[in-house]
Amino acid sequence: MQHFFKTGKLLLLTTLISFLSCSDDDTNSPQYAAEPGEELLGGETTIFDESLDAFSKPAPNLASHLDADFFVGNSLFKQNWVTAPASTTARDGLGPLFNAKACSTCHFKDGRGRAPLANGEINHGLLIRLSIPGVDAHGGPLAEPNYGGQLQDQSIHHLETEGAFEISYTDKVVTYPDGKSVTLRKPTYALTNLTQGEISDNVMLSPRVGNQIIGLGLLEAIPEADVLANVDLTDADGDGVSGKANQVWDVESQSLKLGRFGWKSNQPSLLQQVAGAYNGDMGITSYLFPDENCPPNVECDDIPNGGSPEITDENLISTVIYSSTLAVPARRNWEDQDVLAGKELFKTANCTACHTAKFETGNHSIAALSNQTIRPYTDLLLHDMGDDLADNRPDFDATGNEWRTQPLWGIGLIETVNGHTNLLHDGRARNIEEAILWHGGEAENSKQEFMNFTEEEREQVLKFINSL
Known part of the structure; x- marks a missing residue:
């Protein structure tokens, strides 16, 4: 009897240990x-690269003839x-007015520009429409x-620039329901040293x-x-x-087309986006935009x-092909449990209503881009982002409150490539959290969901976005 009692206790203890072990395994399982x-x-255009050159590699499936x-x-x-005339005839004709001497001035290492660190700085990557x-x-x-259509703060040597701009910031404090506070900075812009006469009051x-491109x-x-x-x-x-x-x-085509590129989806194609940047930012004419940027006087x-x-x-076409076929860096830590939890919370907050995760590409003249499953986290559409982010400047069908949903792919590598984490259309947000807290309008409900998270x-949401 004593032997049976001891054996029974042993069996009970073994069963209990086994139960606890299973419970522990369940708790720790993914x-x-x-x-x-x-x-x-x-x-198939994805590369696994987390280096300073993560935005600058060709798509690995690009055909060799390109x-x-x-x-x-x-x-x-x-x-x-450079200015004309020059011995480098393939690259002369800069200006006479311009904002940058090269595309890479505003897209250093094919990445993201920033607002000037101090008033008077040039070659930073922000311009004023x-x-x-x-x-x-x-x-x-x-x-x-x-x-004209944008302020050009540089010029060839014997001409005056159009002027400059200054930025001042005021603080805006946002407090979470749990008591944590974040200080945002709101920019105000002023044009200075204008040289081409009076600027319109309105x-x-x-x-x-x-x-990043x-x-x-x-x-x-x-x-x-x-x-x-x-x-x-x-x-x-x-x-909502x-x-x-x-x-x-x-x-x-001399017709209206769907806008896809630019902060307000105001460009219909990469060809026009590239040619427009050559002309507006550097004063380089092309067959699409043959007129020089000249002061009225x-x-x-x-x-x-x-x-x-x-x-x-x-x-021009070579530049378009280059801009079209830069590889997309792969996700980092995509199997990490915190990252995956953040992805689910991102969905819970309905962030995917604008930042659409997945698309299938159709046919493209560059075969490497055709029939790809991509995850850009954008819908390419305009959304009212609220009064705080408004520029109050219409752009075709875009109102002064509306902006195109920014693709999120590559966002976690901007700091590596460009040395900063400044986000949104004017770089006011100094990190992803601040960018979320600036959301309003159609994104107000999603922002409130985020704020009400623990x-x-x-x-976890920030880890997820940083993994993109």
Whole structure:
């Protein structure tokens, strides 16, 4: 009997230990599983690179016959243009007014620009768009009569610049329900040292920071019908998020097209985006934009140029191919449980209503971009982001409160590549948390959800976004 009692206790103890062990195993077992392939943000164009050059590699599936175009485009993107006449005839014609001497000035290492660290600094990556009330012949912003569509703070040596701008910041404190506070900074812009006469009293200013340029060809390859499928102008599903497509002027076809690129989706194609940047930012003419950036009191014919046009069609196309085929870096830590928990919380807060996770690309003239499963975390649509983020400057169908959903891929590598974490259209947010807290309008409910998470849950959301 004693033997049986001891044996029974031993069996009971063994069973209890086994039960506790199973419970412990269940507690420690993974709660979340990564989706197959979710680390491949750019599909077959994805690279596993976390270095300073993470944004600058060609898509690994790029056909070899495009290698030369990629190399030439890379050179054109990174090297400075010079004033005409010059021995480097392929790269002369800078100005006469400009904001940068090279594409890489605003997109250093194919990454993201920033606001100036101090007033008076140039070559930082932020410019000021200008317009006055009304629309041009194609429904776009109406340029300021004396200063054009953007303020150009540099010029060739014998001309005055148009002027400069200064930024001042005021603090805005946001307090979470759990008592933690975050201090945001709100910028105010003032134009200074203007040289081209009076500027309109009703001029509208819009600061714009240059973005990282990874995956742009993939965004162009998303079928238009798939973008338009997410438009919900009347908020039919009742989630507080509408989403609107911008219809913008396409210079090449002389018609309105779906806008995809730029902070307000005001460019219909990468060709026009690149040609527009050459012309507006550097004063380089092309077959799409043949007119020089000249001050109103200067006769353009008296200024040497780099030819008509200053960038050849071949070099323009090479730059477009380069900009289209930069690889998308893969996710980091995509199987980490905190990251996966953050992904679920991101969905819970309905952030994916605008930051659409997944698309399938259609056919593209560059085969490497065709039929790819991509995860850009954008819908390419316009959303009202609230009064705090408004620039109050319409841009085709975009109102002064509306901005295109920014793709999130690559966001966690901006600090590595560019040495800062400044986000949003004017770089006011100094990190991802601040960027979230600036959200309003259609994103107000999602921001409130984030604010009501526990501190641990908020950290998990930030870890998820940083993994992209």
